[in-house]
Structure formats: structure tokens, C-alpha cells
Amino acid sequence: MKVLLVGGGGREHSLGWKIAQSPLLTQLYLAPGNPGLNRLGEPTGVSADDIDAIVMTARRHGVDLVVVGPEATLAAGLADRLAQASIPCFGPSAGAAALESSKSYMKEIATAVGAPTAAYARFTEAAAARNYLRTQKAPFVVKADGLAAGKGVFIAETLTEADAAVDDLLGGALGAAGREIVIEEFLDGEEASFFVIADGKTSVPLIAVQDHKRAFDGDKGPNTGGMGAYSPAPVFTDAIHDQTMKKIIEPVIAEMARRGRPFKGVLFAGLMICEDGPKLIEFNVRFGDPECQVMMRLMQSDILPVLHAAATGALKPGELEWSRDACALIVMAANGYPGAYAKGSTIAGIERAEACDGVVVFHAGTKMRDGALIADGGRVLNITARGHTIRDAVERAYRGVGEIDWSDGFYRRDIAWRALKAFL
């Protein structure tokens, strides 16, 4: 099978790493790839957001499957274009990607099927939004409706802060993404990310992963794309798994099919595990980054037939096989991230890190310059490790981090603290 993989971050490196282990793979093409991925396949020079070039490249190489990492190209209609060209695509149509690209669409679907989610109201006028806030209790949750790369959510302790978020968003701070806003009930609990692969009608569960969204130790500092992750997630018990499938995933997949927007690809449910069960915070229509990296390290089944079956509507119900090990991932990020940061400092020691027991390193924001590996993004490296327990996995991952020689980066030193505390 010839596969074209779209994207060039840590998520895509781990997907490529797993796909490359499939005996069914004959050639892996990359759009655009990264220095880690490029050793596993053939870079095409095509960027992840160039829909025309992706379709042309897929056609030229006669690929059997396009696997899409990032959401922006899906929301812009990559899967629809590939469908017109009769090229199987792992990733939803723009219509189905609205589950992520429009918070109010996600809420409409969740409400239609009675899936547990925070109570909400939507607004385009600041005055109406402010009035509504005054009927609610703190903390206030104010969100941009559209895709805002993690910058569209404000959790405000006071009405003054909440009003400011409303004014900023509706005043155009995030452009079109904030033209409409959603104000919702604050959910109290522990978060987990849960994933299923779907082919439009059937869904197959993956596993739950917990990540750390804040930049600094103790879950302090600004929100990021994720600073570390681990699985298993102790908070995601079998009972929570069953409730999530029955009350959220299965009804939503059925409702999307009923509305003529069948969901194909990976559905990522951001959940709050509350005292009375799982509640849906958000959907994403792609693998999580860095959650994907953890899942790829623990998946025993061959992923390629599953991705192809999902893309072609041939998914069989059932479970995939997973290692009984735990996996931990530490993100090494550029100083300053998620704010402004410098690029271009050299990185060494990846081979030494990978010589540590259980360690695999995925590149997230790196680049080759004059034969040397340099930092080229906010999140730069993902150090993953497997171990028999979460504690083992975490210790091994930090041993790997210790081998990396990079002066311009930082990382959190408390990845998986909740899980480690739960086992004390």
C-alpha cells in the first residue's frame, strides 16, 4: 500500500513511525515531513496546507491512502477534494470537521443526542453576552466559536475578566474565529483525551491519554498545545469508557450519519471526568498532539489496515490490541513557548536518548541546516518511553531527556503527577 502522510509535527512523526512498521506498506510519501520522519519515507516538498498540491501528489504517485494529521486542511476541505478524485482519505469531510471547527455545531449535535456536556449559550452581540454572564456563576467559560489553535478559550474568575474576553473576541481579537462566541458552564473534574476511529457508521475505540496543557510545573502558566502526556489514564476506568462510548461517541457518530455528514477518521473527545460521569468539553477531528505519540507507542495492532478500512467505510467493530505497558511523553519546548521564542539553536543527543531503555524520540519542530539538527518550532522534541508502570515510563523518559543536548529549551519536570499521586 502506498501512503501519503500529511503534516510535519510530532503527531505525524509517530504516525509515520507506526505506519512504517506495517508489512502492508510499500511506500510512504510525506507532505512535508520533518527530519525524523524523512528517514521513514520520501519527502515530497508539499506543505500540509496546500490542498491542490496534496491532491496532485497523491494522484501522481497513485497512492492508496492519504492520512491527514492536522485539522486546518480538513476544515478547508482536503478530504472532500480527495473524495472527488476517488482517493481514500483518513480524515473527515469539511462538513464533519465542523465538530471541531465550530463549537456551536458541536454543541448542537451533543444536545440533539443528549450527550453530557456543559450547558451553553451562543452570542454575536456583546451586550447580550454580558447580560447572560450576569445570570451565571463564576468561573465563567468564554470561547471563540471557530478554530483558534488553543487560544480561543478564556476561563475567567470575575465578571470583569469575562466581559473583557467577550469584548476581545467579538471585537475581532481572533478574527473570524471569534465572530460568534459560546459561553458555557464550568465543569469541575479531571480531564482526559479519548479517541475512536470511525468509518462513517462503525467506531473502534482507541485508548485514553492524559496530557498537561499548562506550560509550567504544577499545571501553572499559560495554556499550550500540550507539554507531556501519559497512558493509561487512571481516571478513565472501564465504567467511564463504557459511558463515553454509549452516551457520547456512538450517538454522535449515528447522528452525523443521519445528518448526511458521516464522520470518517479519528474523533478525539476532550472529556472532563466529573463526579457524575464523563462530560464532553470539545471534539477534535484529528489525533491529539502529543497524545497520538503515546498511543502509537502502545498500539500492538497493525494500524494501516485500520486507517484504510476507516477511509473506505469497511471498519469492523471490535477492539485493537494494546501493550500492557505504560507510556510517558515529555515535550521539550523552546524557551518562551507558547509566547515568542527563538529558532535555530542546535540539538544533539537524540541517538544517546534512544539508546536508553524503552525510549523513542519524535521530532516536533526541528529542521536540518548545514547538516546539523536545529530547533524550528515552539514544541521541538517529544521524548517517549515505555515501562511496566507509569512510574517506570516517566523515569525512563526523563533519562532520555537528560541525554539531549539543547541549551535553548525547557520541559516540565512533573509529567504524570496526578497518576503518580493516585498510586502512592
Ligand code: AMP
Ligand atoms: P477547549 O479548546 O474547548 O478544549 O478548551 C481548552 C481547555 O479549557 C480545556 O482543555 C479545559 O482545560 C478548559 N475548559 C474548556 N471548557 C471548559 C469548561 N466548560 N469547564 C472547565 N474547563 C474548561
Ligand code: GLY
Ligand atoms: N494535546 C491537545 C490537542 O492536540 O489538542
